[in-house]
Amino acid sequence: MLIFAARRLIQAIPILLGVSLVVFGLVHIVPGNPIDLLMPPEASPEVIAQMKAAFGFDKPLYIQYLLWLGRALRGDFGLSVFNATPVWGQLVAALANTFVLAILAAMLGFTLGIVCGLVAAIHHGRWPDKLFSAIATTGVSLPHYWCAIVLVLACAVLHDWLPAQGMGDDSLPLYDRLEYLVLPVVTLSLIPMGVIARLVRATVLEIIGQDFVGALTAKGLTRWPVIRHICKNAAPPVLALMGLQFGYLLGGSILVETVFNWPGSGNLLNLAIFRRDIPVLQATILVLASFFVVLNLLVDIAQAAIDPRIRR
Amino acid sequence: MSQTTADFVRRELQVAADAPQAAPTPGYWKAVARRLARDPVTIAVTLVLLGIIFISLGAPLVTGGTDPYAGSVLARLKPIGTPGHWLGTDETGRDLWTRLCYGGRLSLLAGILPVSISLMVGGFLGILAGYAGGIVGTLIMRTMDVFYAFPSILLAIAICGLLGNGLSNSVIALSVVFIPPMVRIAETVTTQARQLDFVEAARASGTTTMQIIRHHVLANVLGPIMVYATSLISVSIILSAGLSFLGLGVTPPQAEWGLMLNSLRQAIYVQPYVAALPGAMIFITSMCFNLMSDGFRSAMDVRLNK
Numbered sequence: 324m325l326i327f328a329a330r331r332l333i334q335a336i337p338i339l340l341g342v343s344l345v346v347f348g349l350v351h352i353v354p355g356n357p358i359d360l361l362m363p364p365e366a367s368p369e370v371i372a373q374m375k376a377a378f379g380f381d382k383p384l385y386i387q388y389l390l391w392l393g394r395a396l397r398g399d400f401g402l403s404v405f406n407a408t409p410v411w412g413q414l415v416a417a418l419a420n421t422f423v424l425a426i427l428a429a430m431l432g433f434t435l436g437i438v439c440g441l442v443a444a445i446h447h448g449r450w451p452d453k454l455f456s457a458i459a460t461t462g463v464s465l466p467h468y469w470c471a472i473v474l475v476l477a478c479a480v481l482h483d484w485l486p487a488q489g490m491g492d493d494s495l496p497l498y499d500r501l502e503y504l505v506l507p508v509v510t511l512s513l514i515p516m517g518v519i520a521r522l523v524r525a526t527v528l529e530i531i532g533q534d535f536v537g538a539l540t541a542k543g544l545t546r547w548p549v550i551r552h553i554c555k556n557a558a559p560p561v562l563a564l565m566g567l568q569f570g571y572l573l574g575g576s577i578l579v580e581t582v583f584n585w586p587g588s589g590n591l592l593n594l595a596i597f598r599r600d601i602p603v604l605q606a607t608i609l610v611l612a613s614f615f616v617v618l619n620l621l622v623d624i625a626q627a628a629i630d631p632r633i634r635r
Numbered sequence: 636m637s638q639t640t641a642d643f644v645r646r647e648l649q650v651a652a653d654a655p656q657a658a659p660t661p662g663y664w665k666a667v668a669r670r671l672a673r674d675p676v677t678i679a680v681t682l683v684l685l686g687i688i689f690i691s692l693g694a695p696l697v698t699g700g701t702d703p704y705a706g707s708v709l710a711r712l713k714p715i716g717t718p719g720h721w722l723g724t725d726e727t728g729r730d731l732w733t734r735l736c737y738g739g740r741l742s743l744l745a746g747i748l749p750v751s752i753s754l755m756v757g758g759f760l761g762i763l764a765g766y767a768g769g770i771v772g773t774l775i776m777r778t779m780d781v782f783y784a785f786p787s788i789l790l791a792i793a794i795c796g797l798l799g800n801g802l803s804n805s806v807i808a809l810s811v812v813f814i815p816p817m818v819r820i821a822e823t824v825t826t827q828a829r830q831l832d833f834v835e836a837a838r839a840s841g842t843t844t845m846q847i848i849r850h851h852v853l854a855n856v857l858g859p860i861m862v863y864a865t866s867l868i869s870v871s872i873i874l875s876a877g878l879s880f881l882g883l884g885v886t887p888p889q890a891e892w893g894l895m896l897n898s899l900r901q902a903i904y905v906q907p908y909v910a911a912l913p914g915a916m917i918f919i920t921s922m923c924f925n926l927m928s929d930g931f932r933s934a935m936d937v938r939l940n941k
Contacts, residue, residue: 341781349797460929464922466873468880469896469914476907574786578877582900592789593881596796608785608793616784 328624335620339613343395346609347388350601391605400606405598410606413591418610420490421580421587425572427508432515433565439516440523445550447528455520462517471510471582478506488584507583511576515568522564526557559626559633566622570615670934677930680923687920691739701730703737703890712906723909725895726902731909735916738890742917745802745884745891746872749809754864757814761821761860762852766829766844776822779815787812791874795883805875805884812874813867820863821856828855862932869924876917892917 375381379390394401400410436459443455479487491500530536530553539549577589584590588607595603627633671677690697706728713724722732764775782790794808828834834851842850876893878884885891887898895913903910 337777338780338784341778342784345781345785346793349793352797460925461922464869464873464918464925466876466914466917466921468877469911469918472896472900472903472914473911476903476911480903480907571786571788575788577788577792578880581881592792592796596792596883604793604796608789611789612785615786619784 324628327627331620331623335616338616342612342616343392343609344388346605346612347391349608350605351384395606395609401602403600403603405595405600405603410602413603414588414606414610417586417588417591417607420585421573421576421589423504424507424511424576424580424585424587425569427504428511428572429515429565429569431508432512432568433519435512436516436519437523437561439520441527441550441554443520443524444527444531447531452524456524459517459520459524462513463521465513465517467510467514468578468582470513471506471579474506474510475582488582490585507579507585510579510583511572515565515572518568519561519564523557523561526560527553530556555629559630562629563622563626566618566625570618573614574611667934671930674930674934677927677934680926680930683919684923684927687739687916687923688743690736691743694733694736694740698730698733698736701733703729703733704888705729712902712909714906715908722912723906725899725909731912734890734895735892735913738892738895738913739916739920741802741885741889741891742872742876742893742920745805745809745875745879746920747868748806749813749875750864750867750871752806752810753813753817753867754860756810757817758821758856758860760814761818762825762848762856764818765822765825766848766852768826772822775818779818782811782815788874788877791878792881792883795878800883800886802885805878808878809871809874813871816863817860820860824856824859825852828852862928862935865928865931866925869921869928872921872924873917 372381379387382390398411400414402408403410403413439455439459443452443459446452475487478485485505486503487506489503491503536549536553539552544552573588575589576585576587577592579585580587580589581593588611591603592607594600595607694703706724708728710720710724710728712726712728713720715721715723717723720730720732722730722735725731725734760775760779764772785793791805791808791812794811795805798804798807828851831851834847837847837851875884876891876896879891879893880897882894882897885894887894892913896910896917899906899910899913
């Protein structure tokens with residue numbers, strides 16, 4: 324088990340390096356120096372050169388990459404080109420806000436998804452199966468940015484139930500601040516719900532057909548203990564997908580955060596793109612992608628811990 | 636979004652591993668058609684999709700020649716059911732029905748094009764990696780692993796944000812996002828096919844590599860990656876409209892559902908139902924593609940219908 328974990332950990336290092344290379348390279352496939360794009364046209368060449376030197380944009384690319392990577396490993400992503408504040412501080416604040424949304428949405432979506440999938444599989448072919456499968460397919464096909472708008476429409480425009488956007492003031496009491504969470508969390512949970520429900524249904528159906536389930540029933544086990552055995556066997560693939568889904572919630576919430584004006588990492592990325600703020604852009608993408616890699620790593624190890632067949 | 640990728644790849648690989656090498660016979664396609672004819676949902680969604688494609692391609696016809704760019708300040712944000720504008724008007728007074736029809740053109744194009752491109756590029760790279768193996772194979776597959784490490788929407792937004800907005804950049808960004816899973820599927824199937832007895836026999840009897848790839852490998856690879864590609868169209872439509880929604884895809888004043896949804900977002904307090912319409916089109920289209928691909932898959936899956 325430990326050997327498996329160690330091997331998986333070592334495999335993740337080249338991937339992380341590759342990720343950093345892609346993040347760095349992306350910025351430089353675009354013609355032009357980031358500083359040239361930012362400076363006003365009337366700026367004198369000396370000032371531009373000075374700015375380039377200050378941000379390190381004057382050195383050859385591979386030196387820039389190594390310097391950037393070295394600093395990034397120490398958590399130093401430099402200063403934002405837009406407002407000259409440290410990137411790291413902005414990023415941490417934004418990530419914390421995204422985490423709150425992602426964790427709540429994951430809890431809601433995974434629970435609903437597992438319940439829907441299980442109910443559908445156990446009642447295979449009958450109306451609960453059709454109903455919950457339809458809900459799952461809807462969840463998968465929903466453009467969640469539209470769903471966000473529809474929810475705002477229903478709960479904030481047509482009725483005055485919940486706030487339409489933002490995350491509330493620190494001065495507000497806790498209950499009022501929780502109200503701001505409801506709509507974004509519900510929106511974000513729909514896709515994981517649908518995806519997990521579909522996988523749970525498919526996996527459970529596959530396992531129900533296996534011989535050992537018949538043997539358990541033949542031995543006289545009642546319904547619930549049999550279901551428990553099925554769940555344990557269905558866990559590894561579902562767990563793997565949950566890990567991926569949580570990663571997508573962290574890295575893919577940009578659209579929902581934009582609609583709800585939620586000051587998270589997605590919003591930061593969006594602003595960085597429109598301000599052409601390269602350091603912020605690079606740091607946000609790098610950190611989110613690294614999270615995703617680490618998350619996958621943890622899921623692989625957890626899977627191997629549950630199912631010895633995976634360790635090999 | 637392409638969250639389904641992981642379980643999808645896994646399922647496709649399973650399918651590929653279980654039953655690849657039976658070349659479809661004419662009787663098989665008849666059976667598929669018979670099964671499809673018994674599936675009302677698939678028929679219904681296919682008809683809806685054909686309808687959407689018809690109103691997009693035939694936009695000048697179905698809208699009676701209304702100009703999708705002509706608006707009037709006096710006719711801004713009319714509600715649904717206004718005479719002359721049965722679906723209302725947008726924030727600059729342009730007829731919404733007309734814009735929805737014309738918008739379908741770009742939305743469908745921006746959704747389907749990346750899937751086709753990644754199908755070809757990914758299929759090619761996958762077959763190359765699987766057939767060549769060795770250093771070339773490892774190089775291709777490890778590069779794909781790196782791209783797998785990004786949540787898909789993040790990668791698409793990063794590429795699109797840096798390349799600048801425009802339809803072609805959004806197509807490029809989404810193609811890059813969809814290539815890795817295609818490569819993986821094609822590579823796995825190719826590796827399996829290469830080791831089959833009759834492929835070995837063909838090679839031993841002097842068949843050239845190109846012929847083997849054309850006759851044996853391609854026949855096996857096309858099925859799984861086509862199935863994957865059809866299910867990807869729905870994701871692709873949602874993502875490409877999402878990019879436009881963020882202001883990274885199609886540029887105004889062009890008609891595209893994601894962009895229309897974004898520009899009408901400000902009008903949500905004035906005309907809530909009109910403002911939600913473009914998104915409803917995205918939803919219906921992606922839902923239909925999803926259900927259609929499900930229906931075709933189960934009709935073509937021999938094991939389900941013994």
